[in-house]
Amino acid sequence: xxxxxxxxxxxxxxxxxxxLTCAISGDSVSSNSVxxxxxxxxxxxxxEWLGRTYYRSKWFxxxxxxxxxxITINPDTSKNQFSLQLNSVTPEDTxxxxxxxxxxxxxxxxxxxLVTVSS
Amino acid sequence: DIVMTQSPDSLAVSLGDRATIxxxxxxxxxxxxxxxxxxxxxxxxxxxxxxxxxxWASTRESGVPDRFSGSGSGTDFTxxxxxxxxEDVAVYYCHQYDSVPYTFGQGTKLEI
Numbered sequence: 001x002x003x004x005x006x007x008x009x010x011x012x013x014x015x016x017x018x019x020l021t022c023a024i025s026g027d028s029v030s031s032n033s034v035x036x037x038x039x040x041x042x043x044x045x046x047x048e049w050l051g052r053t054y055y056r057s058k059w060f061x062x063x064x065x066x067x068x069x070x071i072t073i074n075p076d077t078s079k080n081q082f083s084l085q086l087n088s089v090t091p092e093d094t095x096x097x098x099x100x101x102x103x104x105x106x107x108x109x110x111x112x113x114l115v116t117v118s119s
Numbered sequence: 120d121i122v123m124t125q126s127p128d129s130l131a132v133s134l135g136d137r138a139t140i141x142x143x144x145x146x147x148x149x150x151x152x153x154x155x156x157x158x159x160x161x162x163x164x165x166x167x168x169x170x171x172x173x174x175w176a177s178t179r180e181s182g183v184p185d186r187f188s189g190s191g192s193g194t195d196f197t198x199x200x201x202x203x204x205x206e207d208v209a210v211y212y213c214h215q216y217d218s219v220p221y222t223f224g225q226g227t228k229l230e231i
Contacts, residue, residue, distance in 0.1 A: 037221075047169070047212060047223040062219045098168055104216055105159035107180065109168035 002026040004099050006110040012093075012117050018086040022099030022110050029075045029082055030055045034103040038073060038084045041112075042095035052102070053082060089117045121146050121215050125224035132229065138200040140227045142213035147193045148176075150217070157217035160189055160198045162209040163226075169212060173198065205231065 008020035022036070029036060035054035041047050051063040053073045063071050072085040086093060094117045099110040122145040132138040148156045156176035161169035171180045173189035176196055186201045200207055208231055213224040 046225055047214075049219070049221040049223075052219070064220045100168075102216060102221075104157070105171055105174040105214065106161070106169065107171045107174075112168050 002101060002108045004101065004108055004110040006097070006099055006113050008113055008115075010114055010116060012089055012115060013119050014090055014117055015088055018084070018089050018093065018097075018115055018117075020084045020097055020099070020113055020115070021081055022083070023079070023081040024101075025080075027101065029080050030077055032056055034101050036073075036075065036082045037100045037102055037106070038097065039100060039106075040093075040095035040097045044092075045095070048095075050084070050086075091117050093117050120220055121148075121217065121222050123213055123215055123222050123224040125211075125213055125227050127227060128225070129228040129230065132200075132203045132231065134205065134231060135202050138203050138207070138229055140198045140211050140213075140229070142191075142196045142198070142224050144194045144196075144215055146217075148215050148217045149193050156192050156196070157215055158189075158191070158196050159214045159216060160187075161212045161214060162207070163212065164209045200229075203229075203231070 003025045005023045012018045035052045037052040038050040051073050070087045075082045096112045096114050098112050100106040101108040124143045126141045148158050158176040160173040163169040172183050177189045188199050190197050210226045210228050
């Protein structure tokens, strides 16, 4: 059974970097048939896809235009996990953040992390 | 980006009655290479991540009760709950995975 366990701080100051990690069990971050995603959910934005990484002989990355330039998703094969970094955060980045596996739809999700951007 | 629009925004249904939620995409989700629509349905309860109910527009995820069914193709889709149970109270979302950026409908709140 695939399980995704999120970790990371729930409070980030404006202009700083939001960092979250998603540890995978029951699957491999290097699997060549799935993709690993970050999404967020807020009352103002609803469910918003942020980006993904996947391995098909090499690593690929796709990011949402709304966060492009500020976002990095990194796989870590040694720890079988992937991470999210979102730079220069503002209060508008306050949301519940989820990691999820797509194959083809989002069947597996992390538990969610409420991240508040506030000084 | 593909825009997903659900209707209605909220719905009140009696226990045992049928509930129907509609979803319209701004572009066809039909993949002509496999004749499948890249459309999924989820339910979400407070404090939990979304739970996958249906994918490929009409394929029920393992363990999902058969009172949940999905239909439609191209740009118009429907989620039907044939006989509403108390545990079905939730917000329901449609989702397109045809192309990135993946997008979701705004959600339909289902109440008893």
